[in-house]
Amino acid sequence: xxxxxxxxxxxxxxxxxxxxxxxxxxxxxxxxxxxxxxxxxxxxxxxxxxxxxxxxxxxxxxxxxxxxxxxxxxxxxxxxxxxxxxxxxxxxxxxxxxxxxxxxxxxxxxxxxxxxxxxxxxxxxxxxxxxxxxxxxxxxxxxxxxxxxxxxxxxxxxxxxxxxxxxxxxxxxxxxxxxxxxxxxxxxxxxxxxxxxxxxxxxxxxxxxxxxxxxxxxxxxxxxxxxxxxxxxxxxxxxxxxxxxxxxxxxxxxxxxxxxxxxxxxxxxxxxxxxxxxxxxxxxxxxxxxxxxxxxxxxxxxxxxxxxxxxxxxxxxxxxxxxxxxxxxxxxxxxxxxxxxxxxxxxxxxxxxxxxxxxxxxxxxxxxxxxxxxxxxxxxxxxxxxxxxxxxxxxxxxxxxxxxxxxxxxxxxxxxxxxxxxxxxxxxxxxxxxxxxxxxxxxxxxxxxxxxxxxxxxxxxxxxxxxxxxxxxxxxxxxxxxxxxxxxxxxxxxxxxxxxxxxxxxxxxxxxxxxxxxxxxxxxxxxxxxxxxxxxxxxxxxx
Ligand code: VG1
Ligand code: CO
Numbered sequence: 001x002x003x004x005x006x007x008x009x010x011x012x013x014x015x016x017x018x019x020x021x022x023x024x025x026x027x028x029x030x031x032x033x034x035x036x037x038x039x040x041x042x043x044x045x046x047x048x049x050x051x052x053x054x055x056x057x058x059x060x061x062x063x064x065x066x067x068x069x070x071x072x073x074x075x076x077x078x079x080x081x082x083x084x085x086x087x088x089x090x091x092x093x094x095x096x097x098x099x100x101x102x103x104x105x106x107x108x109x110x111x112x113x114x115x116x117x118x119x120x121x122x123x124x125x126x127x128x129x130x131x132x133x134x135x136x137x138x139x140x141x142x143x144x145x146x147x148x149x150x151x152x153x154x155x156x157x158x159x160x161x162x163x164x165x166x167x168x169x170x171x172x173x174x175x176x177x178x179x180x181x182x183x184x185x186x187x188x189x190x191x192x193x194x195x196x197x198x199x200x201x202x203x204x205x206x207x208x209x210x211x212x213x214x215x216x217x218x219x220x221x222x223x224x225x226x227x228x229x230x231x232x233x234x235x236x237x238x239x240x241x242x243x244x245x246x247x248x249x250x251x252x253x254x255x256x257x258x259x260x261x262x263x264x265x266x267x268x269x270x271x272x273x274x275x276x277x278x279x280x281x282x283x284x285x286x287x288x289x290x291x292x293x294x295x296x297x298x299x300x301x302x303x304x305x306x307x308x309x310x311x312x313x314x315x316x317x318x319x320x321x322x323x324x325x326x327x328x329x330x331x332x333x334x335x336x337x338x339x340x341x342x343x344x345x346x347x348x349x350x351x352x353x354x355x356x357x358x359x360x361x362x363x364x365x366x367x368x369x370x371x372x373x374x375x376x377x378x379x380x381x382x383x384x385x386x387x388x389x390x391x392x393x394x395x396x397x398x399x400x401x402x403x404x405x406x407x408x409x410x411x412x413x414x415x416x417x418x419x420x421x422x423x424x425x426x427x428x429x430x431x432x433x434x435x436x437x438x439x440x441x442x443x444x445x446x447x448x449x450x451x452x453x454x455x456x457x458x459x460x461x462x463x464x465x466x467x468x469x470x471x472x473x474x475x476x477x478x479x480x481x482x483x484x485x486x487x488x489x490x491x492x493x494x495x496x497x498x499x500x501x502x503x504x505x506x507x508x509x510x511x512x513x514x515x516x517x518x519x520x521x522x523x524x525x526x527x528x529x530x531x532x533x534x535x536x537x538x539x540x541x542x543x
Contacts, residue, residue, distance in 0.1 A: 299325075419489075
């Protein structure tokens with residue numbers, strides 16, 4: 001007979017989920033009662049008795065042991081059934097799909113996404129709702145409140161479940177179904193994209209490099225690209241997930257995916273390059289000799305999605321996070337479909353997708369996705385690009401040039417200033433917020449400020465309000481600067497400065513983004529007093 005133990009505990013400060021779940025240094029998560037408190041608080045808020053959940057993670061250090069703890073706690077709290085990816089592995093989009101496919105009551109995803117992993121790096125946990133999407137602020141806030149008053153948690157006294165063995169297991173009265181992490185997801189992709197056309201393209205010699213950054217998409221990419229689509233062996237690199245991501249920073253951007261960038265800009269570059277992040281929800285796409293900014297990628301995907309079978313009927317609407325460039329808005333206007341501007345974080349797209357208002361969503365932070373799941377989806381975006389390339393039979397560079405010629409170009413860049421002392425970053429943001437009222441009418445770098453505010457969002461579906469989502473400064477020529485502090489970091493503060501400038505064309509469409517944005521970048525430093533407040537004169541990461 002297995003026994004349920006009730007363990008006395010006390011609140012641990014700081015268990016407040018950020019942009020995407022609770023993320024902390026791994027040793028913090030492994031500390032006494034830390035994981036247990038957060039999981040019990042989650043079950044207390046969302047309910048557990050009689051329910052079915054999905055469980056999986058990106059395979060980072062502590063993923064396997066955390067899964068066993070969560071399973072024992074789910075069993076002790078009366079869950080009926082948990083569906084777990086083999087080895088406790090599921091990419092975030094695959095977890096979202098399994099939650100929906102099986103009509104479950106939600107899921108727990110173990111990941112700190114693009115943050116490095118390992119004994120001294122980052123770990124994270126988040127709860128996703130029955131729709132497959134990240135819990136909205138009302139739920140994460142309730143979970144946080146619960147962590148501040150928790151007095152006990154329940155856990156089953158039992159041995160580990162053998163998560164290596166696919167099939168049905170029993171944990172006390174709870175059923176544990178261990179499933180292939182890839183199969184259902186691959187089937188979903190096959191239902192959306194023209195696999196025969198993609199197979200033909202690869203058979204014709206199309207070459208690609210897919211860099212999974214030693215993170216979770218490796219097995220998904222090998223199965224779909226190499227096995228089902230016939231891409232050459234070796235197309236997928238860094239395809240074995242490692243607990244510390246091979247010491248890499250699994251963030252698919254030009255800085256951290258430098259090897260891919262170097263390859264794509266070399267003489268031997270293949271036709272197409274792509275990378276994905278720790279948990280598989282982000283993507284970077286690169287053409288031969290050309291980088292595609294995520295904001296442009298969203299716009300190109302929106303403009304061409306109808307070329308893929310899953311979107312042949314057209315899109316209902318396009319949604320982007322506020323800091324993402326307005327390039328997608330121009331496509332929505334041209335298509336005569338809805339456009340939405342939400343706060344940063346995928347949880348804000350859920351209602352729009354559920355309500356059928358938006359079909360495709362995207363963020364400047366290398367996140368794109370659609371209503372096929374309720375998370376952003378790295379491989380989905382890569383496959384949609386491949387489908388578009390297969391139909392249009394043009395290079396990435398030509399597709400971008402055509403797009404800019406038609407819609408104009410929103411030059412865009414994000415500058416990150418990492419590991420700033422929190423007090424200094426907070427002081428800078430406070431001063432900036434205090435200065436907003438006086439900004440309109442001022443001229444900086446020859447550009448007149450027309451509006452300045454702190455972005456607030458009212459959800460058009462449930463009317464929930466989210467305040468203080470980022471400071472925006474808008475200029476008469478359509479340029480824009482956005483400032484916000486990251487909500488996913490685990491060390492100090494990261495200041496994100498988002499820079500945008502519109503060029504209508506036909507001239508001036510092929511400048512280097514940093515050059516085109518130079519006056520906006522200078523204005524951003526002047527207006528916020530970045531150096532005076534933080535001592536930083538140059539960003540750590542430029543995307
Ligand atoms: C960042 C990105 C945001 C993204 C979030 C989660 O958040 O800016 O767009 O949704 O990460 O992505 P922040 O608060 O650090 O700016 V993932 O792939 O880490 O789940
Ligand atoms: Co991610």
